[in-house]
Amino acid sequence: MGVRGKLTPDAPLAPLVWFKTGGAAEWLFEPKDAEDLAQFLSDLDPQVPVMALGLGSNLIVRDGGVPGVVVRLGKAFAKVERIDDVTLACGAGASGILVSSTARDTGIGGLEFLRSIPGTVGGFVRMNGGAYGREVKDILIDCEVVLRDGTRQILPLADLHYTYRHSELPEGAIVIAATFRGHPDAPEAIQAEMDRIAASREASQPLRSKTGGSTFKNPEGHKAWALVDAAGCRGLMLGGAQVSEKHTNFLINTGAATSAEIEALGEEVRARVLAQSGVALEWEIQRIGNSEPSPLQGRGLGEGHGANG
Known part of the structure; x- marks a missing residue:
């Protein structure tokens, strides 16, 4: 079975996500159109995990990479x-x-x-x-x-x-x-409303940084950033990962952070907020993949799949 889109084995995902960290997708599929995607999934072994990737903004790809197939929807x-x-x-x-x-x-x-x-x-x-x-x-x-x-x-x-x-x-x-x-x-x-929104974001969020957007959901009756600030986490660092000084509900890759450092910093923030306020913050950023390289990395998808341009 062939595909009309592009199927790439061991595809690096770090360039495709905002944090610029993380491992490779076992397979990256960029379908030519909806019919190509439907046919691909119909023919794919039901046991192979599949997930969609958009702009990669609200996402931590763990350093061990993502098993199965990552689907990226392009211009079509x-x-x-x-x-x-x-x-x-x-x-x-x-x-x-x-x-x-x-x-x-x-x-x-x-x-x-x-x-x-x-x-x-x-x-x-x-x-x-x-x-x-x-x-x-x-x-x-x-x-x-x-x-x-x-x-x-x-x-x-x-x-x-x-x-x-x-x-x-x-x-x-x-x-x-x-x-x-x-x-x-x-x-x-x-x-005018779009300009107002853009100006508000520019003033309050670290838009020029390698970040993942809002890290934690706002708990009922609270603002996540205020809880993080009150717990003394503004500017907190772990390796190359940092809690933004500009907006404390944003984590930043200051240059050479690993996904493990970013996720561990988020867990440290959650622990400090829980200790300080009694509120258990929930991740808004999606975290996917393996913390360590998988022994299954590179396994085949089944006969007939090839990297077609």
Whole structure:
């Protein structure tokens, strides 16, 4: 069985994630289109783990690498199109900046907050991404997924059972598209709100650093950054990893950090916050892969898979 996209063994993931750390994917698959992805998953051994990778912003790839297949959706999945006066059809590979800019150009308000989330539509939908008082659940109509067995399915908003930074997508499902609904608004007003959001982010977040975005979820009734600050963790370092001086809910790779150091620093912060305030912080950043190199690294996917360009 062949693929029409690109299938790469032992593919380094560090260049593809914001922290610029971590090991390789056993296999990296960049499908040519939705049909290519569906066929690939249909033919793949059901025991092989599969996960999707977007912009790699809210992610720690552990140093031992990721077993199975990492799927990265490219340009074929990055289209954003106007359906009507208030609705956009968005590919899962489209960035928040592209979606919000297209909404502005077509006079659709209410999607400005996506400008501030470093990621792609697939990640937003999976994690109910949000910022500045809005969440994906406020704008999503439905999404299209490819299930682990290769079946394609449209899931309405209600089926995702959204809670804070969480959805109940089927295990192994890969989001390939989403439909967002806003409201009519003037492009000038939309741009003004996007500018306000961009300025707020620039002032408060370490955007020029190798970081992973918000590290911990905000506990009920608290701000994570304030709890971290109160526990004395501002600027705390472990190896090459540091708690940001600018925004204490961000971890930074100062240059030569390992993923192990970044994750261990996060656990140290959690321990200090728990001791100081009694609040158990939950990770918002997803951590994937093995802490140590796997003895299974490099195993075959089965007959017929090849690295096609």
